[in-house]
Amino acid sequence: MANKILVYIDHFAGQVVPASWEAVGVGTSLAEKLGSEVVAVVLGHEVETFAQNAIEFGAGGVLMGDAPELKDYRPEPFARVLSQLAAEAEVLLLPTTSRTRELAGMVAVDLETGVMPDVVAFEIEDGSVLATRPIYAGKLLTKVICPEKRPQIFTLRSRAFVKPEPDPGRSGDITRIELDLGEIVTEVTGYSESMVGVSLSDAAIIVSGGRGVSNNPRLSPPTEITDEGEQEIWRAQQGFALVSDLAKVLGAAMGASRAAVDAGYVPYEHQVGQTGKVVSPDLYIACGISGAIQHLAGMRTSKTIVAINRDSDAPIFKLARFGIVGDLFDILPPLTQAFKERLG
Numbered sequence: 401m402a403n404k405i406l407v408y409i410d411h412f413a414g415q416v417v418p419a420s421w422e423a424v425g426v427g428t429s430l431a432e433k434l435g436s437e438v439v440a441v442v443l444g445h446e447v448e449t450f451a452q453n454a455i456e457f458g459a460g461g462v463l464m465g466d467a468p469e470l471k472d473y474r475p476e477p478f479a480r481v482l483s484q485l486a487a488e489a490e491v492l493l494l495p496t497t498s499r500t501r502e503l504a505g506m507v508a509v510d511l512e513t514g515v516m517p518d519v520v521a522f523e524i525e526d527g528s529v530l531a532t533r534p535i536y537a538g539k540l541l542t543k544v545i546c547p548e549k550r551p552q553i554f555t556l557r558s559r560a561f562v563k564p565e566p567d568p569g570r571s572g573d574i575t576r577i578e579l580d581l582g583e584i585v586t587e588v589t590g591y592s593e594s595m596v597g598v599s600l601s602d603a604a605i606i607v608s609g610g611r612g613v614s615n616n617p618r619l620s621p622p623t624e625i626t627d628e629g630e631q632e633i634w635r636a637q638q639g640f641a642l643v644s645d646l647a648k649v650l651g652a653a654m655g656a657s658r659a660a661v662d663a664g665y666v667p668y669e670h671q672v673g674q675t676g677k678v679v680s681p682d683l684y685i686a687c688g689i690s691g692a693i694q695h696l697a698g699m700r701t702s703k704t705i706v707a708i709n710r711d712s713d714a715p716i717f718k719l720a721r722f723g724i725v726g727d728l729f730d731i732l733p734p735l736t737q738a739f740k741e742r743l744g
């Protein structure tokens with residue numbers, strides 16, 4: 401196992417997180433430079449297809465831990481098995497997700513090494529991997545290295561790297577590993593729908609709404625809604641319906657600012673930013689979002705940013721490639737209609 405590059409394949413609700421394949425691609429290019437081999441790690445239940453997919457995306461081999469106890473992700477057994485596998489590895493790569501953030505940390509504690517999270521670029525320096533990662537809410541990039549401890553553990557920012565083309569003709573060894581799971585003290589009792597519905601991190605297009613989405617004094621709530629707070633929520637629902645219509649036409653995911661989430665307009669799963677999801681889509685459309693630094697921290701690496709805001713001085717316009725100054729309630733319906741006509 402020594403000198404191996406392990407790539408952890410993260411999956412949830414029967415779907416592999418696509419950034420796992422980006423991690424396999426990174427592993428392959430690091431392996432070429434370090435003269436080592438890329439081995440994917442697939443843990444779960446009935447995950448043979450994922451193991452096969454890992455080979456198709458470029459892994460030289462797969463270590464597969466398949467057991468009913470691993471059907472649902474839980475940190476204790478997953479970290480235990482991954483620590484055993486990574487103990488002799490040179491590098492461990494994981495896509496950045498909420499699961500792998502804790503998994504990488506727990507493996508690092510087990511193996512007395514460090515974690516370099518949310519990496520956006522890699523180089524090799526003196527036989528070690530030099531990683532570039534954003535700091536200070538994405539305002540600066542820093543280069544970090546772990547020169548002595550092994551394995552070097554990295555989580556990779558989603559969509560920061562190219563996903564390799566799968567080759568269905570590739571072959572490689574899939575090794576079923578003997579599992580030592582220890583005592584598992586937690587049990588997953590179920591999932592709520594909102595947790596599986598939104599996949600902001602992988603979306604190529606995101607349409608996001610902020611506090612401005614509730615701001616349409618021309619809309620009169622039904623007379624039975626008399627409470628001011630409820631009136632605001634009602635207005636926000638009308639506004640988010642416009643955001644969601646545009647998202648549907650574009651095949652996009654729907655995001656939100658923290659102000660919109662804190663006000664109860666949409667659930668937390670939609671939040672983009674420092675304390676929400678970090679996203680990097682090809683197109684990010686911000687509607688009624690001012691562009692606070694904590695929001696920008698989550699979306700500044702989007703390839704093209706479009707901002708719709710009625711305040712021409714809103715900070716979001718400094719980052720946006722295209723800006724539309726105006727009321728989103730006037731702009732979104734014809735914009736959605738125009739996309740509908742174009743895209744069919």
Ligand SMILES: Cc1cc2nc3c(=O)[nH]c(=O)nc-3n(C[C@H](O)[C@H](O)[C@H](O)COP(=O)(O)OP(=O)(O)OC[C@H]3O[C@@H](n4cnc5c(N)ncnc54)[C@H](O)[C@@H]3O)c2cc1C
Pocket residue numbers: 609610611612613615616656657658659660671672673674675676677687688689690691692693694695698708709710711714726727728729
């Ligand atoms: C520790 C910490 C962590 C945070 N984490 C996050 C985070 O993860 N994500 C995040 O988003 N924020 C985060 N914040 C909050 C952040 O500082 C801002 O308060 C928040 O981003 C503001 O959201 P907003 O842009 O929707 O609201 P506002 O700043 O109120 O902006 C609303 C915008 O809508 C425009 N507008 C109003 N009406 C209309 C209309 N009808 N048509 C068009 N435009 C209109 C206004 O001109 C304004 O620019 C965090 C703050 C702290 C302190």
